[in-house]
Amino acid sequence: MPEPGPPSSAPARLRPVDLARLSGVSTQQIRNYEEAGVLPPVPRTDSGYRVFGDAHRRALLTYRALSKGYGAVVATRIMRTVHEGDVPGALALVDEAHAALHAERVSLRATREALETLAGEPPEEDVPGTDLLIGEVAALLGVRTSTLRVWEAAGLLSPRRARGTGYRHYAPDEVRDARFILALRRNHYLLDHIRPVLEDLRREGGTGALRSAITTRHTALTSRTAAMLEGAGHLHTYLTTLTTLTT
Numbered sequence: 001m002p003e004p005g006p007p008s009s010a011p012a013r014l015r016p017v018d019l020a021r022l023s024g025v026s027t028q029q030i031r032n033y034e035e036a037g038v039l040p041p042v043p044r045t046d047s048g049y050r051v052f053g054d055a056h057r058r059a060l061l062t063y064r065a066l067s068k069g070y071g072a073v074v075a076t077r078i079m080r081t082v083h084e085g086d087v088p089g090a091l092a093l094v095d096e097a098h099a100a101l102h103a104e105r106v107s108l109r110a111t112r113e114a115l116e117t118l119a120g121e122p123p124e125e126d127v128p129g130t131d132l133l134i135g136e137v138a139a140l141l142g143v144r145t146s147t148l149r150v151w152e153a154a155g156l157l158s159p160r161r162a163r164g165t166g167y168r169h170y171a172p173d174e175v176r177d178a179r180f181i182l183a184l185r186r187n188h189y190l191l192d193h194i195r196p197v198l199e200d201l202r203r204e205g206g207t208g209a210l211r212s213a214i215t216t217r218h219t220a221l222t223s224r225t226a227a228m229l230e231g232a233g234h235l236h237t238y239l240t241t242l243t244t245l246t247t
Contacts, residue, residue, distance in 0.1 A: 014052040023060055030060075037080030038063045058238055059083075065234035069227030070097050078235065087239060094232060101228065105221055107196060112214055114197045117187045118180055118207055131169040134159070140175070141182050151181055154191045156198060177201070 016027040023030075033039050034050070039059045043051045059079065066075035074097055081090040138145045151157045152168075157178060159168040170178070177198055184194050204210040 014054075014057060016050060016052065019052055019056060019060055022057065023064055033060065033063070036076050037083050038076055039079075040083050055241075058241060062231075062234045062238040066231040069224055069229070069231040070094075075231070082235075082239070082242070090235075094235070098228065101221065101225065108214060108217055108221065110193065111197050111200055111210070114184055114189065114194075115207055115211060115214070117189075118183050131160070131171055132175060134168045134170070137170045137175055137178055141178060143182060148178065151178065151191070154195075156181055156191060156195060173202075 016030045019030045020027045030039075034042050039052075039056045042056065045051060063075055063079050066078060070078065074093060078090045078093050081087075081093060132140070134145050134148055138148055148157065148168075152159065157170075157174055159170045159174055161167070162169055180198065180201065181194055184197065185191075189197075200210050200213070201207065204213045
């Protein structure tokens with residue numbers, strides 16, 4: 001009795017156009033994937049035509065799944081490392097990506113907690129509308145001028161220096177930032193921990209906008225985590241298939 005052939009959904013031989021249609025890319029992109037190591041080595045006929053098979057189909061599907069969560073660059077590195085025979089190295093790349101995602105989540109949580117600390121602070125519209133000198137800012141906040149200089153040396157504040165006199169002039173946004181720094185310092189935040197919060201505040205334009213941005217980023221992180229889990233599942237299945245084929 002002859003052995004059954006491969007199922008129709010997984011033909012023994014695929015053309016570049018078949019893989020291209022499968023993933024919604026051009027045949028040139030399939031060749032790019034081959035050159036980048038996304039696909040395993042592709043045999044050729046005597047006349048030089050590429051001969052793709054089910055292993056290449058599986059690799060392509062795995063790469064596409066990985067790209068959704070890890071991004072194209074990392075997904076390419078993972079697949080190339082697998083096809084170079086370094087599975088532990090590929091898994092290390094997966095670990096690095098998850099660690100980076102975790103660090104981003106921790107940073108986001110810290111920013112949210114910092115905003116909760118700032119919730120009881122004076123409204124941002126109470127910030128003076130004109131530049132203040134260092135002594136005036138110190139009096140407004142109830143701190144020493146040396147404290148403001150320390151914050152400036154740490155890169156948290158950048159007051160404008162007047163020509164000739166060199167006096168520091170704090171614009172309204174600098175006074176606002178100084179208030180934020182003071183509030184966070186009172187809650188034992190280190191200067192290095194305050195810096196990213198300030199950067200986010202400046203980028204978003206204020207606490208209200210930053211709260212909205214945090215919500216958006218949290219939702220994006222959750223979606224990315226789910227996509228990474230799905231991609232990792234595809235990778236596990238692909239690695240299992242490779243192990244089966246080589247044992």
